[in-house]
Amino acid sequence: MAKNVRIRDVAKAAGVSTATVSRALSNPELLTESTRETVFSAIHATGYRVNKAARNLRTRQAGAVLVLVPNLGNPFFSKILAGVSEWFDDHGYSVLIADTKHHATAGKLPVDYFLDAQVDGMICLDGTLSAEDLKQFEANGVADQIVFACEWVHDSNLPSVRSDNLQGARLAVRHLYELGHRKIAHVTGPQDNVLTHVRRQGMLEERARLDLPVRDDWIIRGDFSLESGRAAAERIVEMEDRPSAVFCASDQVAFGLISTLTARGLRVPEDISVVGFDDIELSEFYVPALTTIRQDRHGLGANAASLLMECLEAGPGAGNEKAPVLVDVELVVRQSSAAPRR
Amino acid sequence: MAKNVRIRDVAKAAGVSTATVSRALSNPELLTESTRETVFSAIHATGYRVNKAARNLRTRQAGAVLVLVPNLGNPFFSKILAGVSEWFDDHGYSVLIADTKHHATAGKLPVDYFLDAQVDGMICLDGTLSAEDLKQFEANGVADQIVFACEWVHDSNLPSVRSDNLQGARLAVRHLYELGHRKIAHVTGPQDNVLTHVRRQGMLEERARLDLPVRDDWIIRGDFSLESGRAAAERIVEMEDRPSAVFCASDQVAFGLISTLTARGLRVPEDISVVGFDDIELSEFYVPALTTIRQDRHGLGANAASLLMECLEAGPGAGNEKAPVLVDVELVVRQSSAAPRR
DNA sequence: ATTATTGATGTAATCGATTACATACCTTTT
DNA sequence: AAAAGGTATGTAATCGATTACATCAATAAT
Numbered sequence: 001m002a003k004n005v006r007i008r009d010v011a012k013a014a015g016v017s018t019a020t021v022s023r024a025l026s027n028p029e030l031l032t033e034s035t036r037e038t039v040f041s042a043i044h045a046t047g048y049r050v051n052k053a054a055r056n057l058r059t060r061q062a063g064a065v066l067v068l069v070p071n072l073g074n075p076f077f078s079k080i081l082a083g084v085s086e087w088f089d090d091h092g093y094s095v096l097i098a099d100t101k102h103h104a105t106a107g108k109l110p111v112d113y114f115l116d117a118q119v120d121g122m123i124c125l126d127g128t129l130s131a132e133d134l135k136q137f138e139a140n141g142v143a144d145q146i147v148f149a150c151e152w153v154h155d156s157n158l159p160s161v162r163s164d165n166l167q168g169a170r171l172a173v174r175h176l177y178e179l180g181h182r183k184i185a186h187v188t189g190p191q192d193n194v195l196t197h198v199r200r201q202g203m204l205e206e207r208a209r210l211d212l213p214v215r216d217d218w219i220i221r222g223d224f225s226l227e228s229g230r231a232a233a234e235r236i237v238e239m240e241d242r243p244s245a246v247f248c249a250s251d252q253v254a255f256g257l258i259s260t261l262t263a264r265g266l267r268v269p270e271d272i273s274v275v276g277f278d279d280i281e282l283s284e285f286y287v288p289a290l291t292t293i294r295q296d297r298h299g300l301g302a303n304a305a306s307l308l309m310e311c312l313e314a315g316p317g318a319g320n321e322k323a324p325v326l327v328d329v330e331l332v333v334r335q336s337s338a339a340p341r342r
Numbered sequence: 343m344a345k346n347v348r349i350r351d352v353a354k355a356a357g358v359s360t361a362t363v364s365r366a367l368s369n370p371e372l373l374t375e376s377t378r379e380t381v382f383s384a385i386h387a388t389g390y391r392v393n394k395a396a397r398n399l400r401t402r403q404a405g406a407v408l409v410l411v412p413n414l415g416n417p418f419f420s421k422i423l424a425g426v427s428e429w430f431d432d433h434g435y436s437v438l439i440a441d442t443k444h445h446a447t448a449g450k451l452p453v454d455y456f457l458d459a460q461v462d463g464m465i466c467l468d469g470t471l472s473a474e475d476l477k478q479f480e481a482n483g484v485a486d487q488i489v490f491a492c493e494w495v496h497d498s499n500l501p502s503v504r505s506d507n508l509q510g511a512r513l514a515v516r517h518l519y520e521l522g523h524r525k526i527a528h529v530t531g532p533q534d535n536v537l538t539h540v541r542r543q544g545m546l547e548e549r550a551r552l553d554l555p556v557r558d559d560w561i562i563r564g565d566f567s568l569e570s571g572r573a574a575a576e577r578i579v580e581m582e583d584r585p586s587a588v589f590c591a592s593d594q595v596a597f598g599l600i601s602t603l604t605a606r607g608l609r610v611p612e613d614i615s616v617v618g619f620d621d622i623e624l625s626e627f628y629v630p631a632l633t634t635i636r637q638d639r640h641g642l643g644a645n646a647a648s649l650l651m652e653c654l655e656a657g658p659g660a661g662n663e664k665a666p667v668l669v670d671v672e673l674v675v676r677q678s679s680a681a682p683r684r
Numbered sequence: 685a686t687t688a689t690t691g692a693t694g695t696a697a698t699c700g701a702t703t704a705c706a707t708a709c710c711t712t713t714t
Numbered sequence: 715a716a717a718a719g720g721t722a723t724g725t726a727a728t729c730g731a732t733t734a735c736a737t738c739a740a741t742a743a744t
Contacts, residue, residue: 018700018702019703030722032721032722049457051701057395059701060729075623082414082444086441096406255624281568285597286597360695364731368732396730398699399731
C-alpha cells in the first residue's frame with residue numbers, strides 16, 4: 001500500500017490535466033462546479049496528497065516555520081510552543097523546533113539555524129542574541145521573517161511579542177505595598193537579560209513612586225533558577241535589616257527562596273511574603289500557593305505566530321516598523337503573600 | 343543579499359560540474375583531494391546551501407521527523423522533546439512538532455499528521471491511540487517508521503521506548519515498606535492509560551509480595567492531574583481507616599494531594615508519607631521536597647530518537663520485532679516520606 | 685604494445701507540482 | 715454574421731539537486 005499517487009495519476013483518474021487538479025486545490029473557484037467535483041472525488045479515491053517537496057521547490061516556499069528555543073528542557077516554554085503550534089496548525093504551516101542551548105559549542109550561529117532549516121520564518125524565544133547575530137539576519141535577508149516572543153533583543157527593532165513586564169513588576173510591588181509592606185526586596189534574573197532589566201526597572205519605579213525605603217542589598221542578583229532563589233534566601237536569612245517581602249523575577253526563584261527560607265525557620269507568608277513572576281503550572285499548588293504575576297504564555301505564542309504570519313504574507317519590509325506587541329499580565333493573589341507581622 | 347546560490351553557480355565558480363559539487367557534499371571520498379578543496383572553497387565563497395526541497399524531491403526523503411505530542415502545553419514533555427531534538431540535531435534531521443490535543447475535534451487522524459507532515463518518521467508520545475489508528479498506519483505503510491516514547495499502545499508491537507514503570511512502582515512501595523509503612527494507598531492515573539495500568543500492577547504486586555493489607559478504597563482513581571490529587575486528598579481525609587502512605591502515579595498528583603492534605607490539617611510526612619512518580623523539575627524544591635521515582639525524560643527522548651533513526655535507516659520491517667526499550671528509573675528519597683507515626 | 689581495470693568527472697534524465705501562456709468554446713455586442 | 719470578450723481547461727517549461735550512465739585518462743596486466 002505504498003503512497004505513490006502523483007498529481008498525474010489523479011489527473012488521469014479524473015480525465016483532466018494536472019493543471020486542473022492543481023487548481024482544484026489552490027484555486028477551486030477557477031473551475032466549473034462539475035469538474036471540481038470530479039477532481040475531488042478522484043483525489044479522494046486515489047488518496048492523493050500533494051508532495052510538499054515538489055510544491056516547495058516550485059513555489060520557493062517552505063510552508064514551515066522554526067521556533068528557536070534557548071533551552072527546550074525548560075518547561076516554561078512548553079505553553080508558548082503550544083500556542084505557536086496551535087496557530088500554525090490552523091493556518092497550514094509546519095512547526096520545526098531547534099534548541100540553541102545544546103549547540104552553543106558547535107559554533108552554529110542563530111542565522112544558521114534559520115538557513116539550514118529552510119523555513120519561511122522564525123520565532124525566536126532567545127533574547128540573548130548579539131548585535132552581530134542580528135547583523136547576520138540582515139545580511140542574509142531574513143530579518144523580515146523573524147519575530148521574537150517573550151524575550152527580545154535590547155535596542156533591536158525586530159518585531160516582538162512580550163508580556164507587559166514593567167506593569168507586572170509594578171503590580172507586584174503595589175500588591176505588597178497594599179498589604180502593608182514597606183521593606184521590599186527583589187531577586188533579579190540574570191544580568192544580561194532584558195526581562196531582568198525591565199522587571200527590575202518596574203520594581204524600582206514603583207518603589208520610588210510609593211516612597212519606599214531603599215537598600216542596595218535588597219536587590220539580589222539571581223538568574224531565574226531555583227538555585228538562585230535558594231542562594232538569595234541564604235542571604236536574606238542573614239541580613240540584620242531584613243525585608244518583609246520579596247518580589248522574585250520568576251516563580252522558580254520564588255520556589256527556591258521559599259523552600260530555603262522555610263528550611264531556615266522563616267515562615268511564608270507569616271514572617272516574609274513572597275511574590276513570583278510567570279505563574280507556571282505548579283504555582284497554584286505549591287505550599288504555600290504562590291502569589292505571582294501571570295504571563296499568558298499560550299497567548300504569547302499565539303500572538304507571535306500570528307504576527308509572524310502577517311510579516312510573511314505582507315512580504316519584505318513588513319515587520320520593520322512594527323511596535324512590540326504587549327500582552328497583558330495579571331496579578332494572581334494566593335497564599336504566599338500576607339500582611340506583615342507587626 | 344538574497345539567497346539564490348544554486349548548485350550550478352557553485353559548479354561554475356569551481357569550474358566543475360554540478361555532479362561534482364553534489365558529490366563533494368554527499369560522497370567526498372569519491373573526489374580528488376584537490377577538486378574537493380576547490381569545490382569547498384567555492385561553496386564557502388558563494389555561501390551555498392543545498393535546497394532541501396529539491397533534494398527531498400529527488401531523493402524521496404524528507405530529512406525530518408515528527409513528534410506527536412498529546413498536549414504540548416504539558417511541561418512534562420519538554421525534556422523528552424529536548425532529548426529528541428538534541429539527537430536529531432546531531433544527526434541531521436529536522437524535528438517537527440504537532441499537538442494532537444488541540445485537533446481532537448477536527449477529525450484529523452494520527453496517520454494524517456504523519457502523512458500531512460511528509461516526514462520520514464514519527465515519534466509518538468501519545469499512548470491513547472486506538473487499534474483503528476494503528477491499522478491506518480499499517481494501511482498507509484508507515485508503521486515501520488513510528489516509535490512510541492514514554493507511552494505506548496497496549497497490545498501493539500510497534501517499537502517503543504519507556505521507563506521501567508513496573509520497577510518504579512515496586513521501588514516506591516518497597517521504600518515506604520522499609521520506612522515502616524504497611525497501610526499504603528495508591529492514586530492511579532486515568533483509566534484507559536497504559537502507564538496507569540503498569541504502575542498500578544507494580545504497586546499491587548509489591549504490596550502482595552510484602553503481604554501488606556489490602557483495601558479497595560485505598561486504590562483511588564486519578565488522572566495524573568493536580569486536581570485529581572486534591573480530590574484524592576479529600577477522600578483520604580475522610581477515611582476512617584486511613585493509609586499512612588500514598589504512592590501517586592505522578593508528581594503532579596502528589597502536589598495536589600499534599601497541598602490539600604496540608605490544607606486539611608494533615609502534615610506530610612509527619613502524618614502521612616507521599617511518594618510521586620516522574621521527578622519533574624519542581625519536585626526537588628517543593629515543600630516538602632518530594633520523594634519520587636525519577637524518569638530519565640531526556641534519555642527517553644534520545645533513545646526514542648536513536649531507535650527511530652535505526653528503523654529508518656534499516657529500511658522496512660526493521661522495527662517489527664524490536665522489543666520495547668526499557669529505560670531505568672530511580673528512587674529519589676526526599677522529605678515527603680518518613681517513618682509513620684506510631 | 686595492446687587490452688583491461690580502476691578512478692575521476694561530466695551529461696542529462698528525473699523527482700512532482702505550479703503556472704504562464706496557449707487554445708477552445710461560449711456569450712455578448714455591434 | 716463577424717468581432718470581441720470571457721471562461722474553462724490544457725501544454726509544457728520550470729524549480730534545484732541527485733545519480734545512473736557515459737566518457738576519458740591513467741595505470742596495471744598481458
